[in-house]
Amino acid sequence: MVEVPDALSTLFSAQIETDGDRYIVEIPKSEVSHGAVSPGETYRVGLLSQVDASASATAQPQTPKQDTDPERANTGVPQPPVDEGEIRNVTIESLGDQGDGIAKVERxxxxxxxxxxxxxxxxxxxxxxxxxxxxxxxxxNDGHTV
Structure with a gap:
């Protein structure tokens, strides 16, 4: 099992692209806009191989959401790890620009x-x-219905 350090800033899926004699892993714009990473900074990068479907049930704690949007189906774009109507326990990590609480879940x-x-x-x-x-x-909220 891989040990994940508390200093993990972000986790996302990406393909490795070829550009001449170098390879590129693109960081999603959302990771920068949410403050997970900043342009110009140096980060340590770890790569995990893609898990095949037969091993994913035991290797990953949650099954990825199935894409129900036909325009995005089979594009390889990771889907949100939550669904509308889902009830979740979260921990507020910070405040957004407008004063709302920000919690982060999978990825x-x-x-x-x-x-x-x-x-x-x-x-x-x-x-x-x-x-x-x-x-x-x-x-x-802490046992009191809002």
Whole structure:
């Protein structure tokens, strides 16, 4: 099993591209816009090989979401790790520019929680899911229904 350090900034899937005598791994724009990485900074990069379908049930804690959008099906683009209507326990890590709580779930995917404070661990319902961010409402905050 691979040990993941607490200093992990982001996790995403990407293909390795060839450019002459070098190879390129592109960082998704969303990782920069969410502050996971910054242009001009130096990072340590680790690569994990792609897990085949038969091993994924035991190697990964959650099964990837199936794409139901025919325009994006089979494009290789990772899908959001949450679904609308899903109930989740999250931990607010920081505040966004507009004062909302920001929680991160699998692969660094961002969930925006109104009125969340860093350190809060509410139970939320995912209301809107977009490619790079989801919006949720608090359904239980430390045992008190909101």
């Amino acid at each position: 660094g995917y961002v969930v925006i929680v109104p009125d969340g404070e860093p350190g809060d661990s509410p139970t939320v319902e995912i209301e809107t899911v977009q490619e790079n961010v989801a919006f949720a409402s608090v359904v239980d």
